Amino acid sequence: MALIDTILFAVLIGSIILLVIAFVWSLFLQRSHKHTVQHTFETDAAAQAILQKKLHAEGRDEVQKAVNDNVAFIQQDMRRTTSELNGYMQQEITRTLNDELKKYGESSDQVNQLALDAIAKTQAVLEAQHLQLTEQLTKQIAGEKERLLTRFEDSMTEVVSHYVTIAIGNQIDVKDQLDFIIGELKENKQAIIEDLRSDI
């Protein structure tokens, strides 16, 4: 826009200069015609006036022609300038747009890559955690199994006794156990006698 202003201003100044020159030239012509007319028609004021008018008209026509030529020139120049400006702006806009799109594409690619990297890292972490949890769970299950077996082994006697009691507890008469009981009493006879003696 500054360029257009500069061009217009230059054209205006040029036009003004041309007008001044044309005016001065017309004055010069007038004066020279005036001398010639004074020499030839010194005594005819009307002819002088007509000559002045003719000179004015000629000058005016010249100026008008110069102005018209300048206007045409300015118009042509402005058209050319506008066309060049349009082309320049189109080119600049296209270039800028392409640059920005390229940058956007690069940014998108970077973001995509970052996202993929983050997903890969998260997946690796999850897999590691899964493995750790699996190991912990396996260990805990094994430990629990061992604990249960140990507890069972420690309580085996009670378990088996309870089972036998429920199964056949009321079916075994003491009479059937007499041999066993008497055998146990015989084995511990001395201990029983000594205990009774110590009590007496």
Add this chain to the structure above:
Amino acid sequence: MTSKLNTVRLPAGIIGRADVARTLRELQILDELMAQAALLVDTVPTLPRVSQLTRELADINAFEIALAADRARLIVFLEKIKKSAPVLHMSFASEPSLEATMTIIEWLRLEINSYALLQIGLQPSIVAGCMLRTANKVFDFSMHRRLEDSKSVLRESIGALRTTS
């Protein structure tokens, strides 16, 4: 105690202190009755019926219940037994029959002490066998103890199963 009292035996039917006390009470009542009957003029005192235990006690020791002196000796004997005879506590998984109890008390009186008394208890958790408790000790003759002693065998069997599985 007289020489005859030293050889007095308890019958197998008198098992515990309750039997001793019951027999003693019966003899005391009988003695009282016979004494009162003897005071009556022109009457011959007749011996009332006595329990099987009292009869056995008198029979195995060759005592005559009808005689006051023998009754007195038996009463003294039973009072001494009630006071100082050793008492053994035996617990079984189920109520023992009289026959089994008498077999045990006979062995105890033959091998341990002639005047041993037995108190029977129930302890179903022992499954089989018995628990014998004296004044100062407890003797575990139960299946529970046998199972406890043989726990290593069961543990080895389970270990073998775990190895194969």
